[in-house]
Amino acid sequence: MALIKLNPKSSLNKAFLKVKPNRLEIEKFKAYLIGLLDNINETESEEFHKNLISEFLKKTYYDPSxxxxxxxxxxxxxxxxxxxxxxxxxxxxxxxxxxxxxMLKQENINTKGFHELVLYFLRERVIHKNHEIKLLGKAIEQSGAKAWFDVGNAISKVANKLPPKNK
Structure with missing residues (x-):
């Protein structure tokens, strides 16, 4: 199974394309993205890069909600x-x-990183009974934060076909 390469516009939900961001939001996002990319350090740990991604997400949209x-x-x-x-x-x-x-690549998703995502998704869905999980692996990091994959829809379709867990 290979991933299909999409540009950002075609990968977004069409509802988001109707929202016109203001120039200030775009400039703020660009500044934080440049900061994220500038801080990637291949000699640093996974934890270091997770913190970079977390801070980027918080500053651009998610904090404090x-x-x-x-x-x-x-x-x-x-x-x-x-x-x-x-x-x-x-x-x-x-x-x-x-x-x-x-970490998965466009030409090969059969990797430990992908297997971990599937496992974590199934734990959320089956064990924690979380049917609100919207996307799986919305952002997957490879080479710092330079490559991102959205594999949620494919896994969600497969997981939704799974029979309910017997009690």
């Missing part, structure tokens, strides 16, 4: 609300920039 942190073995999650008690909406898997073997 959505809580972002780790959850269990999940590298980063975005909750549906302001508290850690709120259900998980997005799971983010990150790897150290030099760890290219474990």
């Amino acid at each position: 959505y809580y972002i942190n780790t959850k269990g073995n999940n590298d980063l999650v975005i909750h549906n609300g302001k508290d850690a008690k709120d259900s998980v909406a997005v799971i983010i898997e990150a790897k150290k920039p030099t760890n290219k073997v474990e």
Whole structure:
């Protein structure tokens, strides 16, 4: 199974395309994105890069309305609300920039990073009974934060076909 490469415009929900951002928001987003990319350091750890991504997400949109942190073995999650008690909406898997073997690539998704995303999604869906999880791996990091994949829709379609867990 190979990933289909989409440009940002075609990957966005069509409802977002109808919203016209103001120039100030665009400039703010650009500044934070440049800061994120400038701070990528291939000699630093996975934890360092997770913190960069977390700060970027908080500054550009999510803070203070959505809580972002780790959850269990999940590298980063975005909750549906302001508290850690709120259900998980997005799971983010990150790897150290030099760890290219474990992170998925467009031509190969059969990697540890992808397997972890599927496992974390299924834990949320089956064990925690979280049917509010909207996207899985909305942002996956490879080579710092330079490559991002949205694999949520494909996994969600497969997971929705799973029979309910027997009690």
